Amino acid sequence: MHVGSDRITLTGLRARGRHGVYPRERAEGQTFVVDAVLELDTRAAAAGDDLACTADYGSIAEKLVAVVEGEPVNLVETLAARLAGICLADPAVAAVQITVHKPDAPITVPFDDVSVTIRRERTEALR
Template sequence: MTDRIELTGLRAHGRHGVYDFERANGQEFVVDAVLELDLRPAARSDDVRDTVHYGELAERLVEVITGEPVNLIETLADRLIEVCLTDPRVTGVTVTVHKPEAPVPHAFTDVAVTMCRRRTR
């Protein structure tokens, strides 16, 4: 399957991190999600019900980002993957969580974790 829906640069304020100040102040997280699924039904019908509604997906992902804090962005990425896999049409998903304001004592552009999962049948 080579069909994909890509949602990149989704931004939301979360309170994830291992340090107390990260939980207290929070910071911006940026998420990229790539969903693998067969898009032929949607292309043929021209009906949003035959695909993953990326606006609704974005809302659900933001709920996770702004929701219950976790220590690691690996845990956050795993939770986001679970949201993406709730739609049975999704056969695989890749999620990248960027933490551009991570407490790193050196100049850097980004810290990110990427996780990939395939649906097990």
């Protein structure tokens, strides 16, 4: 498999989570927005028209939302790493880029968005 040859992109998954370092973030929660770019080889799936040969993006989306809605963490970086692990648990996914947006971050100046983007490959996940 050549990593990065094909991509499935999930953009704008929204979920309410209680992530953050401040007590107010934990108590009130806020909306997080997730983008996931799954890198995989889709040739076998396309040739056989077979979902079993590719990543089931619907199932992955549900798992990502469950993590955002689940156990709180302090850092968006930690949340992004957990989300990457969910994607790499799918055997079809060779690498993933995760962006976690925190549009309601507790910042004292006007802003449009705060986000963290990470990229992980299957070999890194197995270490």
